[in-house]
């Protein structure tokens with residue numbers, strides 16, 4: 136070795152945590168990627184049944200939920216710029232709005248699923264086995280798995296944002312150190328993007 | 342991190358106490374070296390369980406008919422054996438133990454990029470292991486599907502499969518986090534002056550492995566979630582009765598599990614690529630070719646999964662394509678073998694235990710790889726698929742390859758990790774006994790498979806008896822070798838003579854720090870100059 140340099144004890148490296156978050160987002164995309172592959176295969180094999188089944192979904196709720204998520208992505212992005220200006224109040228407010236929007240999404244989803252259950256449409260239902268073709272059963276099976284897994288990600292995203300809110304309120308996150316807030320935003324955009332794919336696949340395509 | 346009290350640079354990681362006492366100073370430690378040992382010990386426990394199950398299977402097969410267990414017990418034993426060995430030992434093995442211990446030191450860093458996440462990965466690993474154990478201890482019936490969890494049996498069997506599947510999922514998650522951590526560490530924390538082409542080969546293979554862990558594991562993750570949901574709710578995706586397709590399960594499973602075999606073997610190749618230059622005292626031959634072949638293996642490995650399904654029903658075009666690609670993936674492996682042997686050529690070879698393991702690695706890896714070509718070509722695979730031949734193939738590679746590399750690595754880095762040297766005579770004896778036992782155990786299975794003995798049966802036709810006896814005897818010899826190796830290592834970790842900093846005259850950075858290394862590895866960050874490199878022997 137030629138010479139040596141001195142290193143500080145502080146390990147904070149925002150670049151590293153951002154790379155880490157992007158890599159994690161990659162894995163999430165692949166997780167859903169597997170499901171998209173399955174969806175494509177079965178749609179290709181049962182075009183008519185998928186068409187029929189899609190008619191049953193409530194497009195109005197779907198559209199409203201899409202708008203909700205798009206707005207929430209905007210608010211979390213605004214929170215990231217607010218923290219850079221060291222505007223703590225505004226940051227917290229924007230994050231709170233994001234969380235409330237996410238909650239609204241889940242409430243809508245609850246009523247949507249509830250209505251389906253009321254019509255005897257749920258995994259393993261006798262009603263489905265007796266009245267539907269195999270393609271339709273598959274459609275609804277995939278619908279529940281994919282939107283369910285997505286809803287789980289909404290919940291995880293909410294928990295993440297609330298955690299970051301607590302840290303922000305305590306002054307641990309500020310204009311000099313906000314990688315975690317940025318990462319929660321990145322994660323939230325991911326959740327949003329996945330929905331942007333789910334929405335047309337289940338509600339719109341004919 | 343703990344900026345309040347400066348961390349001493351003259352206290353080794355084994356002695357440094359930090360905030361916690363006793364066992365807590367281990368299970369709450371975010372020091373990559375302590376985490377590596379946590380993995381080492383937990384894996385050792387699981388490995389011994391796996392070995393005992395393996396010995397039980399071999400004992401059952403010493404004679405036709407029932408010997409010590411019923412058919413359904415045999416099914417349970419090979420399932421749990423496979424799940425333990427694949428998901429808990431060979432997939433995480435080298436990265437979690439040697440990667441954790443050495444990656445930061447070899448690239449001149451104090452720790453990995455995310456030390457807390459690193460500790461969390463170990464907890465997730467333990468959780469996964471406990472889930473699998475729970476599937477054995479509770480519920481009615483131990484899982485009996487084989488480690489592959491094939492549909493539709495995996496949601497038809499009455500055994501307690503859910504915890505095992507979930508355990509495999511959780512273990513996958515641990516593996517993803519380790520891979521992620523290593524990739525970021527390598528990108529961000531290399532010592533000043535250590536360009537990509539000056540990075541030692543073991544970190545390079547960890548880098549390739551990290552990407553496979555990241556890109557392939559989620560696919561098996563979602564697949565395992567789906568079989569579980571199929572089992573609980575009957576959603577239909579893999580159930581032909583509801584319109585699903587079980588073959589799709591096999592595709593999704595092997596899209597991960599073929600790349601997973603490279604998760605296993607790449608770090609093993611990396612360890613061998615460190616050992617051989619050190620014991621030949623020579624610059625590694627074709628550094629760039631080894632790096633390129635590492636990345637090529639990681640890449641091409643994604644496109645060959647279909648070779649596990651030649652007989653499951655796929656179009657002729659798909660069969661030819663997968664067969665061709667399978668042959669291609671053999672090329673980068675062959676390049677590595679060529680490079681290792683060329684490194685030894687005209688070197689000043691020192692016959693020490695790690696070198697013996699490395700040399701025998703090359704030998705068994707070649708047999709395993711060449712038998713892979715027999716399996717990758719359509720005409721012959723149709724004949725030997727699902728026979729003992731496949732079992733021999735993957736044991737030569739997974740156990741012969743990854744296992745031998747692991748033993749080579751532990752004998753190579755032991756003085757660094759524990760600051761003591763083992764008894765070399767005993768270590769060599771353990772190696773030769775193990776090696777002979779290994780060959781006697783698995784070589785007969787090539788013959789048995791050719792003759793038509795199927796895998797995963799507790800019984801066989803009388804004409805297979807002789808070769809099976811040889812194989813069972815081999816398993817005892819190998820187990821005896823293992824006992825010698827373990828006793829020697831355990832005793833030496835406590836009582837062996839003190840080892841100095843660089844007992845093998847290695848040139849990579851880990852040999853520049855004390856044995857065992859201090860908590861933050863380097864008193865001062867090393868810097869690579871123009872002429873420095875990992876393998877600069879005179």
Ligand code: HEM
Nearest residue numbers: 602605606648649671710713714716717726727735738739
């Ligand atoms: C030259 C390279 C290789 C080739 C051409 C090759 C080819 C194959 C083929 C065609 C099969 C399927 C056989 C069948 O089921 O009929 C197979 C099985 C297997 N291979 Fe390889 N292989 C190679 C290297 C490896 C490596 C490096 C590993 C692990 C580190 C590995 C692990 C396995 C395992 C675990 C199985 C069995 C899976 C099971 O059915 O349980 N192989 N190999």
Ligand SMILES: [Cu+2]
Nearest residue numbers: 599646648649
């Ligand atoms: Cu394969």
